[in-house]
Amino acid sequence: MADLSTIAAAPVSSPRASSGAAVLDVRNVGVTYGRGDDAVEAIADVSFTVEPGEFLCVVGPSGCGKTTLLKAIAGLLTPGQGEVFVQDKRVTRPLPGLALVFQEYTRSLMPWLSVKKNVTFPLAARGLSKAEQESSASAALHEVGLQGFENKYPWQLSGGMQQRVAIARAVAYQPSLLLMDEPFASVDAQTRADLEDLMLRVQEDTGVTVLFVTHDIDEAVYLSRRVVVLSGRPTRVRAELEVPLPYPRDQLRTRALPTFVELRTQILAMIQAERRGGVQLTAEPELRAEDAVDA
Amino acid sequence: MRGAGRRRSQRVLSVVEPIVCVIIALAIWEMLVRTGVIYRGSLATPTDIARALWSDIHDRFLWTSVWMTMKAWGIGMGIVVAISIPLGAALGLSRFVARSSFLTLEFFRAIPSIAALPVLILVYGIGLKLTVVLIILGGVWPLMIQTMYGVQDVDPVARDTARVYGVGTLRRFRLVVAPTAAPYVATGLRLSGVIGMILAIAATLLIGGQGLGAAIAEAQQTGRIPTMFDRIFIAGLLGVLVTLVLGSIETRFLRWHTSNREVTTT
16 A cells, blocks of 8 residues: 555544544534425434444435535525534534545546546645645545556546545545445445445545445444434434444455344334334334344 | 548548539539529629639738628627626626616517617728627627536536536636536537628628628629629628637547547446
8 A cells, every 4th residue: 555654644534643633523413495484494403422433324215315415514594403523623614634534426526637637626625735745635536446547537436436536536535424325326246345345445544534424324333333314304313323333344254244234124114114204213123133043 | 441431431431422412513513694584793703703712812802801890800709708708607607686687687688689789880880890899799799608617517516516626616617617618608609700700891891981791792793693693602601710719629528528538437
């Protein structure tokens, strides 16, 4: 691996440097769209924290306001209620030190910039010199396996490779918190598995704190140390689960472990119950767990 | 190999086909006039026009006229660019500017610039200045409106990406907004350029002065019909030239744009 030591050792960005305090603290966040009779309560009351160096996944039924929540954390949207703190600073606008990887890589990468320029273009805001930007970008591109593609344009690459450029951009930025909004939802299954393993490796190499939003329960369990399960609209935190799966994780072995199967079944049961209106919430998980093990 | 050969022969065919078509059309035209189906006094034959063109291009008068038209167009377009791009960008960036000026702009846009000619003659007299003003009045709109749409078309995801990564306003404009608007600006420039050329020729055709339009009028008034046609032909060439030059600038600067991409792997 190239010069990743430089990335991990950066004082502001290294999550280990600020150990103890949460990197992200979401307190009673609520978001309502519209006013009066047309008002739609997207998020009712969501609270959770992300610890330094953690890989936290947020899952929830589709349409539960996952993207809205991420926007509130990123400072792109001000929640009507509650507060978001990133490294003890209240978020009212996009704070420095946050990186965001979107699902729509074709739209978040600039087609008029080369791969390298796409990675370096936010780095000036980080106060890096030209030389530091270059080395940071090439280290990050190396990390995601895209060395040699620096001078290509995003549209000359496959979908999976484009999303790796977006990941490289986030890694080179040396964020205190990396937000990922369903980043692998629009690539094929094989590429998706590759990108999941890539993210696990990147997180291990750089120690970056990751908040990963997905609707894919298997992906959430496979990637994270902790999973926050959201309810349907209006959204609340349905459950917070530890994921005691051993590292390094492996697409075949990890996914075959009983703990993995139990966890995914438990979460799936919760989400299905949520989608049906969430009445018999407590009885459901056990039942579902047995079904899945039999199958 | 076979595919390459076929591609080459297709390319040759795509050049040959239109040429053959033009030759046939010219031949029919020549015959219709010579056989008297069309009165020779109102429509010259292609060979007459070619002969007139040959002597015309050795005449200083033609070139002075062409130069005056090009000059008016160049100055006019320079001012059009200087007005339309900043104004269009302001309209696209600020909802307040767009809303407050919408009515005024739509009103002025609806007036054909030729209709303002009587007033303009009173104000500017007959000459280069008048032609330039006419070009500006007609040419500012397409470029301004295109620039406005281009600036408004910034992808929300791209904008959010730049905002989250803390990219400053100026840099964001240069790296996100301007490239997004560029294809629209290029289209606007081509539209404005062609309108500007039409007006540059129409101005002197209608009111006299020095220019290609005046040269066409002069040939018509002195009854030199083939000369009139050769000058109309040159006016057409100028229009084509404008489109070609602006088009080639467009493909050079917008290499990344979907319509210009050479390699695409998905």
